[in-house]
Amino acid sequence: MAGHSxxxxxxxxxxxxxxxxxxxxxxxxxxxxxxAREGGGDPDTNAALGLAVQKAKxxxxxxxxxxxxxxxxTGAGADADAMEAVxxxxxxxxxxxxxxxxMTDNRNRTxxxxxxxxxxxxxxxxxxxxxAYNFDKRGVIVVDGExxxxxxxxxxxxxGAEDIAVDEDVFEITTSPGDLMTVRKALEExxxxxxSAEVSQVPKATVPLDEDAATKVMRLIDALEDNDDVDTVHAxxxxxxxxxxxxxAAG
Numbered sequence: 132m133a134g135h136s137x138x139x140x141x142x143x144x145x146x147x148x149x150x151x152x153x154x155x156x157x158x159x160x161x162x163x164x165x166x167a168r169e170g171g172g173d174p175d176t177n178a179a180l181g182l183a184v185q186k187a188k189x190x191x192x193x194x195x196x197x198x199x200x201x202x203x204x205t206g207a208g209a210d211a212d213a214m215e216a217v218x219x220x221x222x223x224x225x226x227x228x229x230x231x232x233x234m235t236d237n238r239n240r241t242x243x244x245x246x247x248x249x250x251x252x253x254x255x256x257x258x259x260x261x262x263a264y265n266f267d268k269r270g271v272i273v274v275d276g277e278x279x280x281x282x283x284x285x286x287x288x289x290x291g292a293e294d295i296a297v298d299e300d301v302f303e304i305t306t307s308p309g310d311l312m313t314v315r316k317a318l319e320e321x322x323x324x325x326x327s328a329e330v331s332q333v334p335k336a337t338v339p340l341d342e343d344a345a346t347k348v349m350r351l352i353d354a355l356e357d358n359d360d361v362d363t364v365h366a367x368x369x370x371x372x373x374x375x376x377x378x379x380a381a382g
Contacts, residue, residue: 160200167204220262252351266332270311290317334367
């Protein structure tokens with residue numbers, strides 16, 4: 132799930148669980164393969180590939196796996212040709228908007244799976260354009276707010292960041308998608324440790340949820356992200372951190 136920055140710790144724990152189930156690396160490799168197929172195999176000149184490779188490195192994906200995924204994308208393999216990125220739009224309980232990013236070799240199968248999961252968990256699939264207007268595509272970098280202060284992060288603004296916001300105990304640095312890697316590099320060169328950095332669909336406005344509604348929404352998001360073809364689910368809900376921790380603990 133890509134959402135509010137206060138979820139950084141929960142997202143990190145979920146990523147670990149996915150890796151143990153052997154799914155995370157598979158999804159990362161597919162993203163690398165498709166990016167390499169569409170824009171070439173050089174991460175320095177193919178921004179989408181550069182982001183996919185960095186995400187794989189952040190997840191501790193072995194270098195050999197990354198290189199094989201790139202080679203697969205730049206070759207003439209039927210598997211790479213069949214893969215495509217698909218974006219689904221839908222709704223979760225409580226009127227929460229969802230953008231569901233998937234990578235699939237069978238659009239009909241994935242579409243049917245997504246529709247079924249939404250319906251099973253009290254959501255619904257929307258028409259193209261019904262939800263996307265609620266989000267802006269942005270680079271989002273999360274930094275520990277207890278370890279650093281705003282002065283430490285001024286290098287991000289100098290490198291092209293659009294905004295630095297404080298949320299709970301983290302800083303959320305927003306960039307244009309194209310500037311994400313440049314800002315990240317500037318922070319790393321300034322010895323600022325990054326908790327997460329990704330291109331995300333940032334909601335323009337959020338829907339407040341109580342604990343019961345948040346539980347239903349998280350069960351739906353977990354079910355969607357557990358699907359082999361679904362990469363990321365973006366949502367526009369907002370829940371206090373203490374409530375979110377209880378929801379996560381309850382599973």
